[in-house]
Amino acid sequence: MNAVALNSAIPSAARAVGPAIGGLLIAALGEAGCFLINGVSYLPVIGGLLLMRIEDRPAEQGAASLSTDMMKGFRYVLHQRVLVGLISLMAMIGLFGMTEITLLPVFARDVLSGGAALYGFLMAAIGIGAVMGALGMASWKHGHRGRWLLGGSLGLASALVLFASRARSCGHGSRWWALGQPSSPCRL
Amino acid sequence: MSIYSLLFVGSQQIGALAAGAGAQLVSAPLVVVVGALVTAAYAVGLLA
Numbered sequence: 045m046n047a048v049a050l051n052s053a054i055p056s057a058a059r060a061v062g063p064a065i066g067g068l069l070i071a072a073l074g075e076a077g078c079f080l081i082n083g084v085s086y087l088p089v090i091g092g093l094l095l096m097r098i099e100d101r102p103a104e105q106g107a108a109s110l111s112t113d114m115m116k117g118f119r120y121v122l123h124q125r126v127l128v129g130l131i132s133l134m135a136m137i138g139l140f141g142m143t144e145i146t147l148l149p150v151f152a153r154d155v156l157s158g159g160a161a162l163y164g165f166l167m168a169a170i171g172i173g174a175v176m177g178a179l180g181m182a183s184w185k186h187g188h189r190g191r192w193l194l195g196g197s198l199g200l201a202s203a204l205v206l207f208a209s210r211a212r213s214c215g216h217g218s219r220w221w222a223l224g225q226p227s228s229p230c231r232l
Numbered sequence: 233m234s235i236y237s238l239l240f241v242g243s244q245q246i247g248a249l250a251a252g253a254g255a256q257l258v259s260a261p262l263v264v265v266v267g268a269l270v271t272a273a274y275a276v277g278l279l280a
Binding site: 114117118121129131132133134135136137138139140141142143144145146147150151154155190193194197198200201202204205207208209211 | 234235236238239240241242243244246247248250251252254255260261262263264265266267268269270271272274275276278279280
């Protein structure tokens with residue numbers, strides 16, 4: 045498994061487990077208790093950071109400024125067709141394909157009529173999918189990654205359409221094209 | 233890596249703002265569906 049995939053898998057795994065624990069804690073202790081435990085959980089992290097001993101490295105002679113380095117990076121990327129494609133795809137996914145994460149509390153409470161437990165389950169589902177994707181990308185053959193990326197993008201879009209149409213079926217059947225009608229009870 | 237992070241995180245923040253505004257104007261499911269279709273169309277155009 046390569047380092048990039050492992051780096052992606054660890055926070056994704058945490059995102060799968062954390063919301064589930066959070067949902068249980070909210071059910072048992074309420075929001076205040078959950079926030080208290082969340083705050084206390086930072087103490088071991090802070091302790092670990094304090095225990096780290098990192099030697100200071102002298103600044104490199106003739107090092108370029110941050111803006112110069114960034115411009116060099118942009119110029120390099122613009123000349124690499126594969127990198128332009130991958131980065132622009134990630135930007136498009138960030139811009140249009142991850143709206144469900146922002147709107148997930150609305151789905152959990154107003155559209156699906158659930159609570160903290162449902163929200164935790166939905167977040168955990170996203171995390172589990174991210175872990176599976178990261179581990180899969182690390183193990184699949186190099187020659188097929190483009191196809192898997194295309195399949196994953198289409199799979200994400202299909203799953204989101206199904207999720208939104210299923211969620212929307214609470215009021216008007218499964219006619220997802222009617223989602224924006226003013227009479228919709230799923231409006232914010 | 234920095235450029236990737238800058239574009240990905242930046243687009244996520246802009247996307248979150250747009251999603252919230254879109255949900256206020258129309259509905260949350262419609263925003264998700266439109267976003268998913270735009271993403272799929274771009275992926276197909278790029279990779280197919």
